[in-house]
Amino acid sequence: MADTPPSLSFEVAPGGALRGPLQVPGDKSISHRAVMLAALAEGETAISGFLEGADSLATLAAFRAMGVQAEGPEQGRLRVQGVGLHGLQAPADALDLGNSGTSMRLLCGLLAGQSFATTLIGDASLSRRPMGRVIEPLTQMGARIEATPEGRAPLRVLPAKQLSGIDYRMPVASAQVKSSLLLAGLYAQGETSVREPAVTRDHTERMLQAFGYPLRREGDRVCLSGGGRLHATALRIPADISSAAFFLVGASIAPGSDLTLTEVGLNPTRIGVINILRGMGADIAIERPRELGGEPVGDLRVRSAPLRGIAIPEDQVPLAIDEFPALCVAAACADGPTLVRGAAELRVKESDRIQVMADGLSTLGVDVEPQPDGMRIEGAGAAAQLDGGTVDAYGDHRIAMAFAMAALRATSPIVIRDCANVETSFPGFAAASAGVGLPITEQRGATDA
Ligand SMILES: O=C(O)C1=C[C@@H](OP(=O)(O)O)[C@@H](O)[C@H](O)C1
Numbered sequence: 001m002a003d004t005p006p007s008l009s010f011e012v013a014p015g016g017a018l019r020g021p022l023q024v025p026g027d028k029s030i031s032h033r034a035v036m037l038a039a040l041a042e043g044e045t046a047i048s049g050f051l052e053g054a055d056s057l058a059t060l061a062a063f064r065a066m067g068v069q070a071e072g073p074e075q076g077r078l079r080v081q082g083v084g085l086h087g088l089q090a091p092a093d094a095l096d097l098g099n100s101g102t103s104m105r106l107l108c109g110l111l112a113g114q115s116f117a118t119t120l121i122g123d124a125s126l127s128r129r130p131m132g133r134v135i136e137p138l139t140q141m142g143a144r145i146e147a148t149p150e151g152r153a154p155l156r157v158l159p160a161k162q163l164s165g166i167d168y169r170m171p172v173a174s175a176q177v178k179s180s181l182l183l184a185g186l187y188a189q190g191e192t193s194v195r196e197p198a199v200t201r202d203h204t205e206r207m208l209q210a211f212g213y214p215l216r217r218e219g220d221r222v223c224l225s226g227g228g229r230l231h232a233t234a235l236r237i238p239a240d241i242s243s244a245a246f247f248l249v250g251a252s253i254a255p256g257s258d259l260t261l262t263e264v265g266l267n268p269t270r271i272g273v274i275n276i277l278r279g280m281g282a283d284i285a286i287e288r289p290r291e292l293g294g295e296p297v298g299d300l301r302v303r304s305a306p307l308r309g310i311a312i313p314e315d316q317v318p319l320a321i322d323e324f325p326a327l328c329v330a331a332a333c334a335d336g337p338t339l340v341r342g343a344a345e346l347r348v349k350e351s352d353r354i355q356v357m358a359d360g361l362s363t364l365g366v367d368v369e370p371q372p373d374g375m376r377i378e379g380a381g382a383a384a385q386l387d388g389g390t391v392d393a394y395g396d397h398r399i400a401m402a403f404a405m406a407a408l409r410a411t412s413p414i415v416i417r418d419c420a421n422v423e424t425s426f427p428g429f430a431a432a433s434a435g436v437g438l439p440i441t442e443q444r445g446a447t448d449a
């Protein structure tokens with residue numbers, strides 16, 4: 001198992017407003033896929049806007065360990081020498097994917113089609129997360145993957161004789177499962193077709209097309225056939241809407257805020273957070289909408305506004321799945337109750353995000369009732385303050401950043417423990433926050449116990 005990162009606590013002073021322009025780092029989901037497809041392509045792919053966070057760097061390290069040459073990343077620029085679909089080499093050691101579910105699940109599919117065996121490991125959090133959801137359908141395709149009896153990492157992906165296409169209806173709405181099967185499908189005989197119960201992020205589909213790989217989308221189904229080729233291209237990765245989300249919430253709840261988040265990815269399968277916040281009364285304007293490397297982007301101008309609690313439409317849940325920690329903070333600062341349903345997936349992320357948010361918000365004086373597939377949050381009121389106090393992020397980056405925003409509406413400081421994994425998705429978060437009016441004091445080496 002990978003080492004746990006050195007401990008880090010945030011201390012966030014209460015009050016303030018968010019102002020100014022801010023460009024958050026590159027999209028994590030797209031950064032993973034950019035490295036994977038660039039590595040499997042023929043020729044050199046130049047990437048800019050790459051997220052230099054621990055998760056996407058773990059994906060990059062995995063491909064380097066399999067013989068892929070890459071220059072960078074430096075200020076988000078990365079050049080990858082593709083080895084073609086059949087050019088990867090057996091790594092000398094286990095591939096350590098740290099905290100990253102996306103790396104492990106997508107690599108399972110991609111590695112199932114290789115002629116060598118690989119071991120995949122991760123940190124304590126990743127080693128608790130369910131992998132059966134990819135192992136089962138990949139096994140139906142002919143893959144050979146060993147896991148713990150509970151279906152968790154460490155995983156051993158063994159060479160298969162020949163993968164065959166599958167027509168798979170996913171029981172959970174998961175872009176990771178869909179992507180894993182499509183990547184295995186590149187190596188399968190015949191057609192691989194994946195149907196999703198609800199729309200999930202479609203970056204894999206878009207990027208396969210950007211690399212010139214033929215793919216068909218029909219309603220809730222995406223299909224591709226094995227045996228094609230990927231052609232190197234140039235990619236510009238937009239700023240991550242999942243990182244922007246903390247500031248959308250922070251600026252909405254902090255009176256006097258006026259913040260513009262630039263070049264944010266606005267893929268329709270990712271904008272649930274904007275739809276939900278607008279439903280709560282947030283003032284978010286999309287400026288300069290444009291397209292960047294096959295993905296829609298725009299600048300988001302957000303000004304503070306009184307929020308009201310809502311029943312979050314269930315079809316928005318997969319479109320905002322990583323934004324719930326932030327949305328819970330918005331709900332806590334709203335008038336009336338907010339209901340989250342159909343979000344049981346939150347329990348199997350880097351932490352149990354339903355329980356961990358409920359615990360932290362309770363510490364801040366908010367009335368929260370966790371439920372198996374969601375929660376009910378009784379908003380303190382659009383003009384009310386939260387209590388300060390010490391909350392635990394349980395090593396979950398998104399929980400840590402969400403509680404940092406809560407301080408904007410607290411009466412006294414909020415101390416957040418176990419924040420080191422903020423590095424996985426948002427390196428420089430404390431500095432970025434300070435730059436727009438939310439100073440965060442970082443205490444390294446503080447005990448997380
Ligand atoms: O495909 C992806 O890049 C991701 C899909 C989502 O996971 P699920 O597929 O488990 O919903 C999301 O939570 C994760 O942060 C990134």
Ligand SMILES: C=C(OP(=O)(O)O)C(=O)O
Binds near residue numbers: 099
């Ligand atoms: C769930 C997340 O990522 P992953 O599944 O890649 O660990 C996340 O970033 O919120």
